[in-house]
Amino acid sequence: MAFRLPASQLCKAAAANPASAIRPLRSLGIARNVPQQQLRWLATPTSSPPVTRNATGSKGPTAIVFLNMGGPATTDDVGDFLSRLFADGDLIPLGRLQGYLGPFISKRRTPKIIKQYAAIGGGSPIRKWSEHQCEEMCKLLDKMSPETAPHKPYVAFRYAAPLTEETYAKLLADGFGNGKGGRAVAFTQYPQYSCSTTGSSLNELWKWRQRLEGKAGPLEDGKDGTIQWSVIDRWPVHAGLVEAFAKNIEDKLAEYPEERRDKVVLLFSAHSLPMSVINRGDPYPAEVAATVYAVMQRLNFSNPYRLCWQSQVGPSAWLGPQTATSVEEYIAKGQKDLVLIPIAFTSDHIETLYELDQEVIGESGHADTVKRAESLNGNPIFIEALADLAKKHLDSGISCSAQMGLRCPGCKSDRCLESKKFFAGQTTVPEA
Ligand SMILES: C=CC1=C(C)c2cc3[nH]c(cc4nc(cc5[nH]c(cc1n2)c(C)c5CCC(=O)O)C(CCC(=O)O)=C4C)c(C)c3C=C
Ligand code: FES
Numbered sequence: 001m002a003f004r005l006p007a008s009q010l011c012k013a014a015a016a017n018p019a020s021a022i023r024p025l026r027s028l029g030i031a032r033n034v035p036q037q038q039l040r041w042l043a044t045p046t047s048s049p050p051v052t053r054n055a056t057g058s059k060g061p062t063a064i065v066f067l068n069m070g071g072p073a074t075t076d077d078v079g080d081f082l083s084r085l086f087a088d089g090d091l092i093p094l095g096r097l098q099g100y101l102g103p104f105i106s107k108r109r110t111p112k113i114i115k116q117y118a119a120i121g122g123g124s125p126i127r128k129w130s131e132h133q134c135e136e137m138c139k140l141l142d143k144m145s146p147e148t149a150p151h152k153p154y155v156a157f158r159y160a161a162p163l164t165e166e167t168y169a170k171l172l173a174d175g176f177g178n179g180k181g182g183r184a185v186a187f188t189q190y191p192q193y194s195c196s197t198t199g200s201s202l203n204e205l206w207k208w209r210q211r212l213e214g215k216a217g218p219l220e221d222g223k224d225g226t227i228q229w230s231v232i233d234r235w236p237v238h239a240g241l242v243e244a245f246a247k248n249i250e251d252k253l254a255e256y257p258e259e260r261r262d263k264v265v266l267l268f269s270a271h272s273l274p275m276s277v278i279n280r281g282d283p284y285p286a287e288v289a290a291t292v293y294a295v296m297q298r299l300n301f302s303n304p305y306r307l308c309w310q311s312q313v314g315p316s317a318w319l320g321p322q323t324a325t326s327v328e329e330y331i332a333k334g335q336k337d338l339v340l341i342p343i344a345f346t347s348d349h350i351e352t353l354y355e356l357d358q359e360v361i362g363e364s365g366h367a368d369t370v371k372r373a374e375s376l377n378g379n380p381i382f383i384e385a386l387a388d389l390a391k392k393h394l395d396s397g398i399s400c401s402a403q404m405g406l407r408c409p410g411c412k413s414d415r416c417l418e419s420k421k422f423f424a425g426q427t428t429v430p431e432a
C-alpha cells in the first residue's frame with residue numbers, strides 16, 4: 001500500500017526543495033498517485049494550493065449518501081410514510097400477507113400517529129438534520145481529503161422523501177454512473193447495525209441500483225461505468241460519537257445539584273426489536289450495548305446506568321426492559337433522578353420529542369428530576385466524527401466491514417443474500 005500524504009504536507013516538502021521535489025517524492029513512494037500536473041504545482045512553492053470547495057482531487061468527485069429511515073415532513077405525509085414502512089418485509093415481515101396486511105395496519109394506525117406528529121410541531125425534523133449533517137460533514141471532508149474532493153452530499157430515506165430511488169436518479173443526473181463510473185459511499189446513519197434498519201436501506205439501494213443502472217459500459221479501462229459503491233455500515237464505538245454522547249450527558253448531569261449528581265441513574269434508551277429478529281441473530285443489541293459501554297468508559301463510570309428499549313409496536317414479544325416501565329419502576333423504588341439518553345438515533349424525531357419527552361417524562365409526574373440528554377442533531381463534535389469516519393473509510397480502500405458479508409444465522413432472505421454479495425464484492429479504488 002502506498003504511503004500517501006495530504007496536499008498540505010506535500011506542499012511543505014516541495015517548498016523545502018522546489019527544484020527536485022518531484023523525483024524524490026515519486027521514488028519514496030509518496031504521491032505515487034498524484035498526477036504530474038499536481039506535482040508540478042508542488043514544485044512551485046509561491047502558488048497557493050488548488051484546493052477549493054469545488055476543486056476536483058485525483059480521485060474526486062465523491063458522493064456521500066446518508067442512509068436513514070426518514071420521517072413524514074408534515075402530518076399529510078404520515079399515511080404514505082406508514083404505508084411504505086408496513087410494506088417493508090425487511091422491517092415487518094408479513095410474508096405473503098404483506099400486500100394485504102401492510103396497507104390495512106398502516107391505514108388503521110395513521111390517525112394515532114398523525115396526532116403524535118402534530119404534537120411535535122407537525123412533522124419529523126429528521127430530513128432537516130440529515131441534510132444539515134451531511135452538508136457540513138462534506139465541507140469538512142473537502143479540507144481533510146482533497147484527493148477525493150469535492151464530496152457531494154446526498155440523503156436517501158427508506159420511507160419518506162427523498163426516497164432511495166429519487167436520490168439514485170439524482171446521482172445519475174449529477175454525472176455519477178451512466179458509463180462514467182464515479183465513486184459513492186453509502187453512509188448509514190444508524191450507528192449500530194440492524195438488518196431491519198441499515199440492512200433494509202442497503203437492500204433498497206441495491207434494488208434501485210439493479211433497476212436504474214443495470215450494466216453500463218464496458219469502458220476502455222475494462223470497468224463497466226456503473227457507480228462504484230462502498231459502505232460505512234456501522235460505527236457503534238467511534239471515539240467522536242462516544243465523545244458527543246458523553247458531553248451531552250455531562251451537560252445534563254450538571255443541571256442536578258452537586259450533592260445528588262453522582263447518584264443520578266443514566267437510562268440509555270434504544271429502539272427495541274422484536275424477539276424474532278433478535279433470535280435470527282441480528283447484531284443490533286450487541287452493538288447498542290457496545291456504544292453504551294464505551295460512553296460509560298469515557299465517563300469513568302461516574303454514575304449507575306442501565307440500557308432499556310423503547311417504541312415497541314404490535315402484540316408480538318419485543319426486547320425489554322421497556323423504557324417507559326423502567327422509569328415508572330425506578331420512581332416507585334424511590335429513584336427519581338433519572339437521565340434518559342437516546343443512544344441509537346443521531347437526531348430528534350417522534351421517538352425522542354413525543355415518546356420520551358411527552359409520554360415518558362411528561363407522564364412520569366417528575367418532569368423536574370427525570371430529564372433527557374440532547375440529541376446529536378447539529379452538534380459540531382458529532383459532525384466532526386462523521387467526517388473522521390468518512391475520511392478513514394476513504395483512506396482504507398475497503399468496500400465495507402468484514403461483518404457486512406456475514407448473514408444472520410437465521411436469515412432466509414434472498415434480498416440480503418444478493419445485496420450483501422454485491423456490496424461486499426465491490427472493489428474500491430486500490431491504494432497503489
Ligand atoms: C435504531 C433505530 C430503529 C430501529 C432498530 C427500528 C426498528 C423497528 N421499527 C419498527 C416500526 C416502526 N418504527 C417507526 C418509527 C421510527 N423508527 C425509528 C427507528 C428505528 N426503528 C425512528 C427514528 C422512527 C421515527 C421516524 C421519525 O419520526 O422521523 C414507526 C412509525 C411510528 C409508529 O407507527 O409508531 C413504526 C411502525 C419495527 C417493526 C422495527 C423492528 C423490526
Ligand atoms: S436478516 Fe440478517 S442478514 Fe438477512
Ligand SMILES: [Fe+2]
Binds near residue numbers: 271
Ligand atoms: Fe422503528
